[in-house]
Amino acid sequence: MSGPERVTLAMTGASGAQYGLRLLDCLIQEEREVHFMISKAAHLVMATETDVTLPPKPQAMQAFLTEYCGAAAGQIRVFGQSDWMAPPASGSSAPAAMVVCPCSTGTLSAIATGACNNLIERAADVAIKERRTLILVPRESPFSSIHLENMLKLSNLGVTILPAAPGFYHQPQTVDDLIDFVVARILNTLNIPQDMLPRWGEHHLVSDE
Incomplete structure (x- = not known):
């Protein structure tokens, strides 16, 4: 298995709940254990942008997401925002990657x-x-100088800043194609296999010239 076996996935209150849900589904299909967290603002955004209504309590949410993604029992673990005993809260037991x-x-x-x-x-x-x-x-659009300064600070600390900015060179036909572009880039960065987006040059035909 390439890439991390366990991934922490957090969804917060920016637009783009579809990206988080699609990423969760892909991680489950690739047989990763997911430690899932969601902010109150993200709950509201998800209800506005999708037809998915998550239960408010972690245990009920965990059961819902397990069924929604077709996950194995225990493959998705949901933690509340004040659960300081959760594995992601400590370097001694946190998963190796977080998105x-x-x-x-x-x-x-x-x-x-x-x-x-x-x-x-x-x-x-x-x-x-x-x-x-x-x-x-x-x-977000546009980014303010505050946003850009925060991104630069985090990038200098080794954090990957991967904006939800889909490309068009793969000739997307649907909104789902645009979502998959961003999710595929995330999976590539995690070194987790994906077949939604060919890597640049994979299908390039070498000319005789």
Whole structure:
């Protein structure tokens, strides 16, 4: 198995709930264990942008997502924002990789300053201090100088800033194709196999010239 066996996935209140849900589904299909967290704002965004309504309590949410993704029992573990005993809260047991998708600029700011006011922020802080893979997927437009400065600060600390900015060279036909473009880039960064987007040059035909 290439890439991490366990991944922490956090969804926060930026637009783009579809990216997070698709990423969760792909991680499950690739047989990864997912430690899942979601902010209150992300709950609202998801209800606005999709037809998915998550239960408010972690245990009920875990059961819902397990069925929604066709996951094995225990493959998805959901933690509340105040669950300081959860594995992602400590460097001694946190998964080897974390993705915040989508990542609000408020969460971006909190991570950049080491705020640790909730489990999502603490888990990201752990990933940084332990020098583990941390991918942030901001979805905002335009970016202010504050946003850009926070991104630069985090990038200099080894965090991957992967904006939800789909490309068009794969000739997308649907909105799902655009979503898959971003999710595929996340999976590539995690070194997890994906077949949604060919890597650049894979199908290039060499000319005789």
